[in-house]
Amino acid sequence: MRRLRDLGLSVGELPTGPLNAIIDVEGVRVGHARGAVGGITVVVPFPDIPRRYYAGRWSLDGGDDTTALAMLEDFGALSTPIALAPAPAVGRVYDGFLDYGFSHSAGLGEDEGWPPAVIAVDGVPAPAVSLHAALGTAQVAAALSTVTDSGVAEGQIGIGRSLAAFGVRAGIGNSSRVVDAGTVGVLVTANGGEPRRLSVNGIPVGRWLAGLTPLPPTRRRAFAAVIVTDAPLLPGQLDRLAQRSFFGLVRVGLVDELTTAGTIIAVSTTGLDDGLEGLAPGTVTARMTPEASLPALFVAGADACEEAVLNALIAAHNQRSTDGVPGLPVDAFRDTATR
């Protein structure tokens, strides 16, 4: 599997983590599963059993269906894996995560994997009836049984199956950055984007690269992203990281006025130390990052988002696709981006 940096290209100036992947953030694991059509992707932001972590959110135009929204907005904390699933399968995937939660606690407390966070990814080009039937408890179990912190498959895998962007096959991409405050890892579903808007590090590749055909206008264009950091951020700071990272999706050309919606959830693995009882009764230990250190994290999130989208295109260029969308002409892409 090739990636942007294998082509001698990169985004921004910040260094990546060792794998240039979301799992560069310690304790984070990713798994994929597939159904007869479509698939799901799971990001687990804790190393073992469910534990509470701070989370924030930003959505374009309100986003698509997202479960656990009430707790995310009111408490700023979740304790569940985060799943990306086709919109028609959200309830069945949610149910699968209840099985997972029940396996840890019959009580399903707010710090024991409840409520499941499932982000609907709109625009998976398959009949809703098929997607609904194809994905559920079995796929959740499969995805959770394969979660790993050793590598993240990209392109037409998991929720990335059949997704396309800039007229070519796309899907799952991920990337990471390291700044003083910590490591930022992102995982993006690349879907949508007019070919002429494709841009790499400010170079308008899409305008110069011949042979990209726009996707049919009937195809819905929505994105989703999960951002994880080991920088200690509070819920409000995570809202801001999610919002600022979005700029990377705009810069690469994935998101424009034709985009229908999108959701970004940002998570800090170190902001909340739920296991450590605070000094006063009923308190816990929280950690925050000073205001002055936030801009570097914002740059890291945006750069990683931009690179993740490009990684998705490059990973998918030679992968099988069910609906005949062509792959990115990688050599021409590299030549154009470096000319």
Add this chain to the structure above:
Amino acid sequence: MTRPCPQSEYSDRLLNRDLSRRRFLRLSLTAAALPLACAPGTTGFRSRGAGERARLRDLGIVIGDLPTGPCNAITDVAGVRVGHTTLIRGYGPLVIGQGPVRTGVTAILPRSDPPWRRPVFAADLTINGNGEFTGLGPVRRTGVLGGPILLTDTGSVGRVHDGGVQWALARDADAFDGEVRPDPVVGETWADFLNDTVGRHVGSVEVARALMSAAAGPVAEGCVGGGTGMRAFQFKAGIGTASRLVPAGPDDADGAWHVGVLVQANFGSRHHMIINGVSVGREIVDLLPERGTATAVPPGNSLLIVIATDAPLLPIQLQRLCRRATLAMGRTGALSTHGSGDLAIAFSTGNETGPAAAESLQVMHTSRMSWLHTGVVEATEEAILNSLTAASTMEGRDGNTIHALPLDRLMDLMHRFGKQ
């Protein structure tokens, strides 16, 4: 004829403090030493003169179950200071720019230091948006409040904001260059029935006076500060405050958090008015506002709510407290109508934040907040009612008059319904 709010212009809180100090000395013979010079609320009926005002608890009416702090005021949260500048000038026809003036400004400072130097975590909630709270951008962006909270009347917002800026710059010429924004949070309600709104009588001098007189201890209520010209349920109202002690854990040894609320009340229709579950507004149907001439604009609607706590809360948790204040509004009969500017802001002194923030904070576990929720609801309800029982009948511009809630009739009603 009742001369409204007979205290001289800036002496309201002094009078109030003296009264409380005397009462404290008397009660301290029986009560253990209290951390602040405040008396616990007395209970039980006592007769009072026609014009005499009181706090709700002094009437024997107790909201909820939780104990109050020593002053039953927002200042029970250590470090919080409140100051009023009250402007009552002139009678007769409105002459724009001259009066009559029935307004002022109430200043709330979260800590003893200038707020931009030692800020607090904060969050706000727009319950109904027909109003103004300036300075919320930085609060929402950073979760940090670095400016004073100033409550005034609608026309005076710009000048009060300017006063807050001048106050900050006089202390720190580079106050705006630091990481924490000193932008004042200025809230308003509509005093036009009694006050010369267009004349905009609250300026930087009045703001400075309120900020510099801000003190811990008892808080003057009723027709004072920003609440001078306000009314609730068509009775005279204004500033009200209350507090609760909230158990920090299951054992007494765990201690208690304080939660204090200060409101500027200017909302509500009489027939909706509820006090401790009794539909007082359906029983006392007279004493409606009286127009001296036909020129007056009908009273507006608005409620400003300031919530303070020493419980160590994060901004997202403070927003939960703001939401609980809406439940208290409902218990008094508020409907938050379209014309209302019902706005809440909450802050916590329980952690240092801004540049001085520790890397590691102790914060409330989200699942342990129910007592705080109870405290906010009880204190907000009682603060609203204190703004009514403390306020005296006031005549303002064009002879317009808003009557005080008659405490003797209120007491009779509460007896009749077994609520006291």
